[in-house]
Amino acid sequence: MNWKKVFAIVRREYIERVRTKAFWIGTALIPIFFFGYIGIQIVSSRKAGGDRRLAVVDVTGGLYEPLVTDLKDREQKNAAEPGHDRGVHWVVQQVPVTGSLEATKETLRKDVLAKKIDGYLILDLEQLEKERVEYYTTAVSEFVAMNQLERSVNHVLLKERIAKRGLPPELAAQLEKRVDLKPFKITKEGATEEKGASFFAVLIFTVILYSTFIMYGMQNMKGVIDEKTNRIVEVVIASVRPTELMLGKIVGIGLVGLTQYLIWSLVAMNLSLPAIAGMMSTTDMGVPKIPMSMILYFVLFFLFGYFLYASIYTAIGAPFNTDQEAQQLAMIPMMFIISVWAFFPVLLNNANGGLAVFVSLFPFTAPLAMFMRTAMGQPPVWQVALSLVIIALTTFGIAWLAGRIYRVGILMYGKKPTIPEIVRWIRYKPGQAPQPAAGEAT
Numbered sequence: 001m002n003w004k005k006v007f008a009i010v011r012r013e014y015i016e017r018v019r020t021k022a023f024w025i026g027t028a029l030i031p032i033f034f035f036g037y038i039g040i041q042i043v044s045s046r047k048a049g050g051d052r053r054l055a056v057v058d059v060t061g062g063l064y065e066p067l068v069t070d071l072k073d074r075e076q077k078n079a080a081e082p083g084h085d086r087g088v089h090w091v092v093q094q095v096p097v098t099g100s101l102e103a104t105k106e107t108l109r110k111d112v113l114a115k116k117i118d119g120y121l122i123l124d125l126e127q128l129e130k131e132r133v134e135y136y137t138t139a140v141s142e143f144v145a146m147n148q149l150e151r152s153v154n155h156v157l158l159k160e161r162i163a164k165r166g167l168p169p170e171l172a173a174q175l176e177k178r179v180d181l182k183p184f185k186i187t188k189e190g191a192t193e194e195k196g197a198s199f200f201a202v203l204i205f206t207v208i209l210y211s212t213f214i215m216y217g218m219q220n221m222k223g224v225i226d227e228k229t230n231r232i233v234e235v236v237i238a239s240v241r242p243t244e245l246m247l248g249k250i251v252g253i254g255l256v257g258l259t260q261y262l263i264w265s266l267v268a269m270n271l272s273l274p275a276i277a278g279m280m281s282t283t284d285m286g287v288p289k290i291p292m293s294m295i296l297y298f299v300l301f302f303l304f305g306y307f308l309y310a311s312i313y314t315a316i317g318a319p320f321n322t323d324q325e326a327q328q329l330a331m332i333p334m335m336f337i338i339s340v341w342a343f344f345p346v347l348l349n350n351a352n353g354g355l356a357v358f359v360s361l362f363p364f365t366a367p368l369a370m371f372m373r374t375a376m377g378q379p380p381v382w383q384v385a386l387s388l389v390i391i392a393l394t395t396f397g398i399a400w401l402a403g404r405i406y407r408v409g410i411l412m413y414g415k416k417p418t419i420p421e422i423v424r425w426i427r428y429k430p431g432q433a434p435q436p437a438a439g440e441a442t
Helices: 003-018 021-046 064-080 101-113 125-129 143-164 171-175 196-230 232-236 242-280 292-317 323-349 354-361 366-376 381-409 419-427
Strands: 050-058 088-094 119-123 134-137 184-187 190-193
Touching (some): 021 242, 050 101, 101 119, 143 171, 196 366, 292 366, 323 354, 323 366, 354 366, 354 381, 366 381, 381 419
Parallel strands (some): 050 119
Antiparallel strands (some): 184 190
């Protein structure tokens, strides 16, 4: 291995990509869209209100007025809280039972379909005895509105039950009080209060790793295919070994990724993060606190994960002549990366459970899964070390296979090779005449 030549290839790959307009446009647009998306989500979560026209059929005869009063009180309370909107504004009207209850419900159903009202609520003694209240609407996914309505109905019913038993009316407010569970994360430095912002930061870092493995892995694959298509590799390979060329490409493209992360980090610290933190400080989540350990683990698993998947994508690109031919095999490593999200509930709720440990040690899911475990919990140090060793050994094995495929595949042109032919390339020894896939070898 001639490291001087490897460094020359690294320099070529790095400068070639950093100088492109696409690199700088992508570097500028991605944080703009990303933080813009976060800001919209935070603002929209506080503005999920609006007017709702509600018809109430009060068969009991005594719940309508208390319900209207309670809905207004809750609206005013929400508006008075800092960082919160008033929530849903209910425009309530009472509808008497005309003929029969079923006939009244049918009339209201037509009014909903005609957009005269948004929904109607049935307060029926028979249903209340079953601890049920019927609410009809076309927008059954409006959980904020339905939750607000449910709370008001329950509060009114609680006050009515207390009044029937001759107890003080203010007892209802006392019975509705809840205790907020405030979690504190224990670390070697002490204990710090945990809020939603910490989870939010973990999610951001995980999404960055997830997208990076796919994006820069595909760049490695595409770079190999483009050089084969343009026949540039025939000139380059005359002065360097295929393995040196492969390693140089992987390291060079990896440094491009690190450069983007450095730029994004500087922008976040100086411009974007304070703005997002300001918006988050007006919510219950607070400002995210990112410990140095999270950043170190992020860089560590980025490097290990990148080299793992870069080797896989390079091996996939070497035998093929077009992107279309390589797409089917390229889906395999992509599915491994995506599969981590299937285990996200396990990693979130039981980070030290058996399944979470397995996923964080399985080499193709370990870079993402173990990073999430280190960020959301405190896995044993030996598990983190074992995960890195497994990733490193797997990367070494795949890089070895990729190198054997690469040294033959980059000079093969013609039809798409079959799996048995690729296996013969792996077994090929220098000095033998390699058998082309069914095309020409140069």
